[in-house]
Amino acid sequence: MFLAKITVKFKKGVKNPEAQTLETLLARLGENNVQxxxxxxxxxxxxxxxxxxxxxCKANDIANKVLANPIIEDYEVQICELL
Amino acid sequence: MFLAKITVKFKKGVKNPEAQTLETLLARLGENNVQxxxxxxxxxxxxxxxxxxxxxCKANDIANKVLANPIIEDYEVQICELL
Known part of the structure; x- marks a missing residue:
């Protein structure tokens, strides 16, 4: 058995509405130290x-087909064996 | 400057609709090896x-107030210094 850790994030240059909202919200809450x-x-x-x-191979296939949108997102796959 | 990495996940026992949907979808797509x-x-x-x-301190405060719902979610904070 293997554990596949897949991280999906927006490509550089793609606007991320969640991150933008968080930045605005934190500034409004007075957290001006968040850059x-x-x-x-x-x-x-x-x-x-x-x-x-x-x-x-399987994890990359699943990430590419199901988890990420390859047009705007990148993904990384890490595999560890479960003993 | 510091980089705070905050991971938010559902507590054990809390149903995660996204994970359940993914499990169903992967089974339908014939990926029967995903447990x-x-x-x-x-x-x-x-x-x-x-x-x-x-x-x-700041990262924990932000995670607790803004990023996580402490009733159903746990969070972990890692801090690295940016040089």
Whole structure:
């Protein structure tokens, strides 16, 4: 069994409405020390696979097809073996 | 300047509709090797602070007040200094 950690975030240059709203909100709340906000999503999948290569292949496939929109988002995949 | 990495996820026992939908969807798409899905959100804030203790204090305050709903969500804060 493998644990695939997939992080999905907007590509550089793509406007992120959630981060912009948070920046505005924090400024309104008086938190003037916050200079920049970046938001991303994490998915942890427990996968059955023969080896880490197969797990990585499956996780990349799922990230590309289901979790991320490759036009505006990037993703990173990390694989750890569950013992 | 400090980078605060804040991870917000549902507490154990709280139903996560996004993870459930993903599990159903992946099963329908024939990905029967996925046993479990956990979703969480990451926020990276660039903070101006005197030291890491002050940065940690501010980040915890923001996470508690703005980013997480403490009734159903847990959060973790990591602080790194930006050189």
């Amino acid at each position: 920049e906000v970046v938001c991303s999503k994490n998915y942890e999948l427990v996968l059955a696979a023969f080896d880490s290569k197969e797990a990585s | 479990e899905v956990v979703c969480s959100k990451n926020y990276e804030l660039v903070l101006a602070a005197f030291d890491s203790k002050e940065a940690s």
